[in-house]
Amino acid sequence: MEEKIDRLLAQIEGNLDYLRELGIDYVPGDKSLPAGDLSKKKVFSSLEQEIRQCRKCPLAELRKNAVPGEGCIDADLMFVGEGPGRDEDLQGKPFVGRAGELLTKIIKAMKFERESVYITNVIKCRPPGNRNPKSHEIEACKGYLFKQIELISPKVIVTLGNVPTRFFLNTKTGITSLRGRFHTYKGIRIMPTFHPSYLVRNEEDRSLKKMVWLDMQKVMAVLGKK
Ligand code: SF4
Structure with missing residues (x-):
């Protein structure tokens, strides 16, 4: 009997070693191991590392920095734009510059902090001249965005502009028709709205800001911020 128990314990220890080698630090019920979030952080940072070194499409040749994304990896709310612009490429961060400042203001008005949401783009390297990303890019x-969504598991994704909206909703319909109401992607609510850089370019048109704010209020209601 004792021999059998020893064999079982050795087998369990062997399995735990294997899981640790895979980077899984937490096994339910194993109180000696660190919290489960550590393995998520590890997976997330190796994903970011992979993105920074990625050369899977020609944009790798033109970028200064790949821009994986930024924010809380347990966020209920994600913002997804189309791709990094000039400032983002230089700094390796998403949504910096004027459009980024505006997005930060919107996030704060929604009673969130920039650090408590996750911000990223459909593609992680800057297309030349800020053109729209091509379908092969x-x-x-x-796959990187899918992995980020899988790990973060947000309740709501706000898509900023045509590119991410069409990507998630698999449609050619424009943002003006799609914004302002929830859609669904794999059980996650999607709220399309205008891209902040579109608002910056059309500053005199106050109705655009108003529409974005109406959209964000619907998101706030779902996330208990109203
Ligand atoms: S855009 Fe995406 S696929 Fe292309 S090089 Fe950058 S990270 Fe890789």
Whole structure:
């Protein structure tokens, strides 16, 4: 009997070693191991590392920095834009510059902090001249976004502009028709709204800001911020 128990314990220890080698630090019921979030952080940072070194599409040749994304990896709310612009490429961070400042203001007005949401783009490297990403670039890059969504598991994704909205909703319909109401992607609520850089470019048109704010209020209601 004792021999059998020893064999079982050795087998369990062997399995735990194997899981640790895979980077899984937490096994339910194993109180000696650190909290489960550590393994998520580890997976997330190795994903970011992979993105920073990625050369899967020609945009790798042109970038200064890949921009994986930024924020809380347990966020209820994600913002997804189309791709990094000039400032983002230089700094390796998403949504910096004027459009980024505006997005930060919107997030604060929604009673969130920038650090408590997750901000990223459909593609992680800057297309030249800030053109829209091409379909083969999106195809090459989309796995990173899917993985981020899988790990974060947000309740709501706000898509900023046409590119991410069409990507998630698999449609050619424009943002003006799709914004302002929830759609669904794999059980996650999607709220399309205008891209902050579109608001910056059309500053004199106050109705655009008003529409974005109406959209964000619907998101706040779902996330208990109203
Ligand atoms: S855009 Fe995406 S797929 Fe292309 S090089 Fe950058 S990270 Fe890789």
